[in-house]
Amino acid sequence: MAKELGLTKLAIPTNGNAGAALAAYSSRAGLQSYAFCPEDTPEVNVREIAMQGAATFRVNGLINDCGKIVREGQPHMDWFDISTLKEPYRIEGKKTMGLELCEQYQWQLPDVILYPTGGGTGLIGMWKAFAELEAIGWIGSKRPRMIAVQAEGCAPIVKAFDAGDRHAALWQNASTRAAGIRVPVAIGDFLILDAVRQSQGFACSVSDEDIELAQGELASREGLLLCPEGAATVAALIQEINTGRIGKDESVLLFNCATGLKYEMPESQSHLDITHPIDYTSLAHE
């Protein structure tokens, strides 16, 4: 759409994946892209964005500081601002998540959806898709309970939900290993909160320790290497089954948003020396 509308320079504040997607599509379409990343964005994300052709900058601030750079640089650089919810097509694109899950559930919906929530565009997009699918008669009025999952170190939506507020205040000193959901202030906060409330859902947060534990368990038991943001939904599911807010008999859908390969994985330190005889029985795995 950006190309069709005659844009040539696209700029984005990004914690990683959105920037990588913008860089890849812009390069493919022959457009210039600019990405601004908080300085603690994982190295692999920054390199991926740069390698895919975007002018890429680390910024000594958080995602909202990066957004400010894009806004303030616009008049100087003739950038188009691709920030979350600053243009219409991103949210239209995110509707795909809702459309595809409906298709895969054969035009039924799960009882519960757990969504790792930073900017929340996926959750908002799904909610819009469900309404449109009902309007055209492809699904009924049943809605999943939408659960916004955040990290304890950055949980503005959870705080606003619990307080009954419609807007979420800036979260101070946001910190979590799950960089993709380290969004201290979401432009679409009220849209997220509206969807969560209308669906009879809730917002909850999980600790980085529980995220890491869930990530390791899913990998070693199921062979699924989730990113920490995706693993946060697993941690939340376990937590909320324990609190009783999610029933054991409910059909639950978890969203994962990237491969775990993009994040630092634990070291693996077992060496074998072939210049000496190997004691094979010492290799036995539990």
Next chain:
Amino acid sequence: MAKELGLTKLAIPTNGNAGAALAAYSSRAGLQSYAFCPEDTPEVNVREIAMQGAATFRVNGLINDCGKIVREGQPHMDWFDISTLKEPYRIEGKKTMGLELCEQYQWQLPDVILYPTGGGTGLIGMWKAFAELEAIGWIGSKRPRMIAVQAEGCAPIVKAFDAGDRHAALWQNASTRAAGIRVPVAIGDFLILDAVRQSQGFACSVSDEDIELAQGELASREGLLLCPEGAATVAALIQEINTGRIGKDESVLLFNCATGLKYEMPESQSHLDITHPIDYTSLAHE
């Protein structure tokens, strides 16, 4: 199949991706897996394998040394050897590459296939799939020219092809950044060479410099982040169009075998300091 046949412990020598796949599927199926990696296997691959539940060991040798450990450890550990071509189902699985490309080409075949060749199972599997598809009447007798692409630092198949040999000698001091095709001796060497020759194809090698260049170009121009093994086929295509061995009007299929995220990417060093006014025009990208 391993589970259905009652196996419980699977062992593999691996430069990375095969081990990660074995670990993931074994964990999912409730089987134990053991992976032996050359010590210079990229860190991310080793960690991925370990995280997905395999007992993972770095070995001070190459992939063939790792294979020897699996063979010699078998009687002690009751391992089943999942090495390339040591069991029937791996090659049957690799046929999928041939079946899917036929389907995607609507039961035609491309003129040329460039395949990054280490153990060569994919090439052998495709060749088998084509024969079977012809036997059941789904495709005709036309075959793509099969091109085995290797790295200059480890090109035993190229050497054997050029010499007219049916077997490839062990390549001494194998070295290339494209770890997945750093296979100094391939068990299926004669099967690779047979397929290449029967198809009127050839084997060729490319330098690590050309691989890196191709990888960077594809990423920044097309937004496709290939692994070095996949990028080797791009480098080979450019090289062989120049030599005239591939025609500019031929339909050519390149195989990529992993995401570039698994490998070290170039650093990206641009920083922005938000505690000072930003000179936006200095950010201009070419």
